[in-house]
Amino acid sequence: MKFKLDFSAIMALIHLTFVLSLVCFGTVFLTLGILAIPALTAAFLIGKDVIYRRFDVNDGLFKRFFSEMRSEMRMMKYFPLQLLIMMQAAGIYAAERTGMTFLMYPMLICVAFCLTLIVYIIACHIFYQEKPSIINVIITMLYRIQYFLIVWILMLLAVLFFGTVMMGVLLIAGTILLLAVEVVTFLGIISFKKLRNELTDEEKEYFNDELLSKL
Numbered sequence: 282m283k284f285k286l287d288f289s290a291i292m293a294l295i296h297l298t299f300v301l302s303l304v305c306f307g308t309v310f311l312t313l314g315i316l317a318i319p320a321l322t323a324a325f326l327i328g329k330d331v332i333y334r335r336f337d338v339n340d341g342l343f344k345r346f347f348s349e350m351r352s353e354m355r356m357m358k359y360f361p362l363q364l365l366i367m368m369q370a371a372g373i374y375a376a377e378r379t380g381m382t383f384l385m386y387p388m389l390i391c392v393a394f395c396l397t398l399i400v401y402i403i404a405c406h407i408f409y410q411e412k413p414s415i416i417n418v419i420i421t422m423l424y425r426i427q428y429f430l431i432v433w434i435l436m437l438l439a440v441l442f443f444g445t446v447m448m449g450v451l452l453i454a455g456t457i458l459l460l461a462v463e464v465v466t467f468l469g470i471i472s473f474k475k476l477r478n479e480l481t482d483e484e485k486e487y488f489n490d491e492l493l494s495k496l
Contacts, residue, residue: 323349393437404466428469
C-alpha cells in the first residue's frame with residue numbers, strides 16, 4: 282500500500298510538472314511575455330494548493346490553469362514592470378553589440394530585481410492582500426532579506442542563462458522552479474504576517490507553534 286501511495290504521488294508530481302510547465306511557459310512565450318503576470322499568477326494559485334497539500338491531479342489542470350488566468354487578468358495593471366524589464370533587456374542587447382559589456386551588469390541586476398518584485402507581487406496577492414501596493418510588497422519582500430536574496434539569485438541565474446535551451450527546460454520542467462520560488466516567497470510572507478499578527482486560521486493550522494517560532 283505504501284508503494285502504491287508513493288507511486289501515485291510521483292505520477293501526480295510528473296503530471297503537474299509537465300502540464301503546468303507547458304501551459305504556463307507556453308502561454309508566456311506565445312504571447313511574447315505580454316500575459317506573463319496573469320499566467321504566473323495562475324500557476325502560483327495552483328502551487329498554493331500544492332503547498333497546502335490539497336492539489337488534486339483529477340481536477341483538470343489544463344482547464345484550471347486557463348480559468349485562473351482569465352480571472353487574474355486584473356494583474357495586468359503591473360505590466361509597466363514588464364515594460365521596464367523589456368527596456369533593460371534591449372539595453373543589455375545593445376551593450377553587448379557595441380562592446381560596452383560593463384553596462385550589462387547593472388542592467389542584469391535591475392532585471393533580476395524587477396522579476397523578483399513581480400514574483401513577490403503575485404505571492405502577496407495570493408497569500409496576503411488581494412490588491413497589494415508596491416510599497417507594501419517591497420516592505421514584505423525585504424523583511425526577511427535571506428528569502429529575498431534566494432529569489433533574486435534564482436532570477437539572476439534565469440536571466441543569465443536564458444536562451445533557446447532554457448526555454449525548452451522551462452516548457453518541460455519550469456514548474457519545479459516556480460514551486461521553489463513560490464515556497465521561498467511564501468515563507469517570507471508568512472514571517473511578515475506573523476510579525477503583524479495577521480496569520481489566517483488556515484495558516485495557523487498549517488504551521489505549528491514550533492515551526493512558526495523559527496520563521
